[in-house]
Amino acid sequence: MLTYIIRRLLLMIPTLIGVTAVVFFVMAFAPGGFGGTVLNEQGAQTEGDEARRIREYFERRYGLDQNAVVQYGRWINQVSPLGFLNTSQLTYTDVQLVEMSNAIAADDLLPTLGTPRVLDDLVLNMAKYQDIEPVAAVSVVRELLADVDTGLAWIKELSPNILNRDIERVTRDEVVLTQQRELRSLLQSQLAGRQRIIFSRPAIKWPDLGQSLRGRKVTQMLAQAVPITVLLNVITIPIIYFVAIITGIYAARHRGKFFDIVSGFTMIALWSFPVILAGVLLISYLANKQFLWWFPTAGLHSLEADSMRFLPAITDAGFERGYLLDAVWHLVLPVFCLTYGGFAVLSKLTRGSVLDNIRSDYVRTVRAKGVSEHDVLFRHVMRNSLLPLITVAASIIPALFVGSVIVENIFSIPGMGKLGVEAAFMKDRELLMGTTLIGGMIGLASEIMRDVLYAMADPRVSYE
Amino acid sequence: MTQPPEFNSQPPEAKTQPLLRVENLAVSFDGPAGRVRAVNGVNLSIYPGQTLGVVGESGCGKSVSALSTLQLVPTPPGHFDSGSIWWNPGSEKTVSGTVSTGETPGETGSDPIDLLTLTEKQMQNIRGNDIAMIFQEPMTSLNPVYTVGEQILEAILLHQNVSRKQAVDIAIQALMDVGIADAASRLKVYPHQMSGGMRQRIMIAMALACQPKLLLADEPTTALDVTIQAQILELLRKLQAQRGMSIMLITHDLGVVAENADVVAVMYAGRVVEYGSVHDVFDNPLHPYTRGLFDSMPILGSSKHRLRTIEGNVPNPADLPTGCPFHPRCRSFEGDTHCTTNDPPLHEIAPGHWASCWHVDGHEQAKATRPDVTTVTQMHA
Numbered sequence: 001m002l003t004y005i006i007r008r009l010l011l012m013i014p015t016l017i018g019v020t021a022v023v024f025f026v027m028a029f030a031p032g033g034f035g036g037t038v039l040n041e042q043g044a045q046t047e048g049d050e051a052r053r054i055r056e057y058f059e060r061r062y063g064l065d066q067n068a069v070v071q072y073g074r075w076i077n078q079v080s081p082l083g084f085l086n087t088s089q090l091t092y093t094d095v096q097l098v099e100m101s102n103a104i105a106a107d108d109l110l111p112t113l114g115t116p117r118v119l120d121d122l123v124l125n126m127a128k129y130q131d132i133e134p135v136a137a138v139s140v141v142r143e144l145l146a147d148v149d150t151g152l153a154w155i156k157e158l159s160p161n162i163l164n165r166d167i168e169r170v171t172r173d174e175v176v177l178t179q180q181r182e183l184r185s186l187l188q189s190q191l192a193g194r195q196r197i198i199f200s201r202p203a204i205k206w207p208d209l210g211q212s213l214r215g216r217k218v219t220q221m222l223a224q225a226v227p228i229t230v231l232l233n234v235i236t237i238p239i240i241y242f243v244a245i246i247t248g249i250y251a252a253r254h255r256g257k258f259f260d261i262v263s264g265f266t267m268i269a270l271w272s273f274p275v276i277l278a279g280v281l282l283i284s285y286l287a288n289k290q291f292l293w294w295f296p297t298a299g300l301h302s303l304e305a306d307s308m309r310f311l312p313a314i315t316d317a318g319f320e321r322g323y324l325l326d327a328v329w330h331l332v333l334p335v336f337c338l339t340y341g342g343f344a345v346l347s348k349l350t351r352g353s354v355l356d357n358i359r360s361d362y363v364r365t366v367r368a369k370g371v372s373e374h375d376v377l378f379r380h381v382m383r384n385s386l387l388p389l390i391t392v393a394a395s396i397i398p399a400l401f402v403g404s405v406i407v408e409n410i411f412s413i414p415g416m417g418k419l420g421v422e423a424a425f426m427k428d429r430e431l432l433m434g435t436t437l438i439g440g441m442i443g444l445a446s447e448i449m450r451d452v453l454y455a456m457a458d459p460r461v462s463y464e
Numbered sequence: 465m466t467q468p469p470e471f472n473s474q475p476p477e478a479k480t481q482p483l484l485r486v487e488n489l490a491v492s493f494d495g496p497a498g499r500v501r502a503v504n505g506v507n508l509s510i511y512p513g514q515t516l517g518v519v520g521e522s523g524c525g526k527s528v529s530a531l532s533t534l535q536l537v538p539t540p541p542g543h544f545d546s547g548s549i550w551w552n553p554g555s556e557k558t559v560s561g562t563v564s565t566g567e568t569p570g571e572t573g574s575d576p577i578d579l580l581t582l583t584e585k586q587m588q589n590i591r592g593n594d595i596a597m598i599f600q601e602p603m604t605s606l607n608p609v610y611t612v613g614e615q616i617l618e619a620i621l622l623h624q625n626v627s628r629k630q631a632v633d634i635a636i637q638a639l640m641d642v643g644i645a646d647a648a649s650r651l652k653v654y655p656h657q658m659s660g661g662m663r664q665r666i667m668i669a670m671a672l673a674c675q676p677k678l679l680l681a682d683e684p685t686t687a688l689d690v691t692i693q694a695q696i697l698e699l700l701r702k703l704q705a706q707r708g709m710s711i712m713l714i715t716h717d718l719g720v721v722a723e724n725a726d727v728v729a730v731m732y733a734g735r736v737v738e739y740g741s742v743h744d745v746f747d748n749p750l751h752p753y754t755r756g757l758f759d760s761m762p763i764l765g766s767s768k769h770r771l772r773t774i775e776g777n778v779p780n781p782a783d784l785p786t787g788c789p790f791h792p793r794c795r796s797f798e799g800d801t802h803c804t805t806n807d808p809p810l811h812e813i814a815p816g817h818w819a820s821c822w823h824v825d826g827h828e829q830a831k832a833t834r835p836d837v838t839t840v841t842q843m844h845a
Contacts, residue, residue, distance in 0.1 A: 138782050361601050364605070366597065366607065368592060370587075370589065384609055460608055
């Protein structure tokens, strides 16, 4: 069993490479390519020259100007625990950092460039970009700054298109400080530069999902979104399973009777009703000041939720619903939208499975032993009937993660679905790949879980 | 639909009581073609220690009769139209250690009880305890997700007031009784890890673990190899001799009947058409259907003559011929309207030998009575 699980886990790797590659190349070859939307979003408010400068900065910073295959290779290297370090992943020991600070102080650079923090960052970026020791980087920076002319020329050499206008506008005699400030910011942005892979530094490292085009770390964004989607699913899945199994068994026991027909009809009708419409209707009737204002329209918490006590209480100011009840109140409509369509498939499956089993030979044997009807159903029929439900669970769990896209968007819940859609709209490369990877891993993991559970539930299945 | 012949249905007297007496049993099923009668006025009786062989083609109502005894016919679509099944466990206590809730009449007293009138709850005390049943399909008759041990223990713990540890000992003994070596470790095995013959042994062990008085064996050997068949039948004979229990052996194999049964009931289209001790029926078959069955059996050593078949097919129970249901296939049928209009009742043609046919010699003098043979003639007795 253990070897089987290990084998399956290892097989996840090529599958995930396949999944991410497809998503990556589809997005990379889409019109506009990666990052287009983000750049246009920011470029729309700026003049042509500056927009070009920003674009160039982004392309350089994130390697968007490179071949798609190279970009994908870089991403794989960044995510893989076994790979080469890139420039952003270089770390320096505390000793080296202290040496660097001392060198900065000794070089008397502080008065020229302002706060120590800014200078530290500058030198550190320099060191990383050039892949040199921090102390050595101090002298490089000093040389660059020694003569503003040299610095400007050096920057101009790096990106010839950027500074023509600025250099002409700002003369040397006018405001040296302005030049220094501009130089500093340019140095920072340029030196933060392209993340190079340092092939001389192979390493075992933590997978790094990189940085969104909008600046935040992808892992940080996922860490906020995943718990919200998990919360939705942890509430939704048990409700679906509980209701579906109970109604399925009851419908099977009373096959052809009133309950069977009505529950079947209702569930198929619910299943057929589109979530988008249901969500919009629920909001516009049940969360509308002009109709029934029973529920909030969006989000997971009220604005003042953070200042609430946890449990509901009655205070001098009247009833206070508290943080917990507030969350429940916000979850009612989204959870309803996620659950109502899910009953039909599972309930029908349970019903069919129970009917199959209740007529089987072994159940006749059990009855002939004198086992009570209740035990026949819940001890013998149930266990055999639920085996197919394990299989279905594996396809339902990832489907719910994806299915919550619509619900999360309608109700503005900042979960995985919303994040993934945003990433796709923005063509935010790292974020999109991050959500794809997590989604793929959830899907594959639930399949492994299904197979393991199946082997545990059915003694006829064995992976030895 | 012809009504089953009417006998006055009184509980049989205690002195000469059979263990089980089926009277005028009629069971029908709702199907796409409307309500179809599968069993139509069956009368049988089984005495302690006796083996009753029930023979007939598929669909003649053998299994339904047995399932009715335990009320295991699914209702709906099944219906008990008429009849009663008298169960008389005798004055002695049925099974030592039985959980006697006092709810089941007959477990405490000696009066015969009509099994068809019992509630589901009362039936559960009878099933597996007083009357056990084994089935044709050993491959599918055990629950695949529980070990053999758990399934045997379930029956024991249900009916006997013993601790789990004692129950394990009983189960091991039951497995050893059916000839399974290494019984203790076999308890932990799942059904799919065993062969068909082994599973049928498990089924028998499970059925006999509570020392039932009557075993309903519904084609217990049909799905097995011939050699395994012989072993299983030998086993049943041995266990019957040891415990003195009665067996209702349902089969379509005349050879199995000849070797194992004391009394034979031949069934056709939901009726018993011939009834008698195994010697009477085999030596002197009266009913044309029974004779047809014997003619269609090969006789070892005589290769000269062709086997004779029974012409035609088993009638569709939804569309039975009028009168005697066998007349379209009958060799004795000569176009007389008596056969096409009147369903013949069982006549006691000779003492202890019944047949339902208008053409059997002597039926004019014979009385139509309920068949009842007490002989226990087999060598095992």
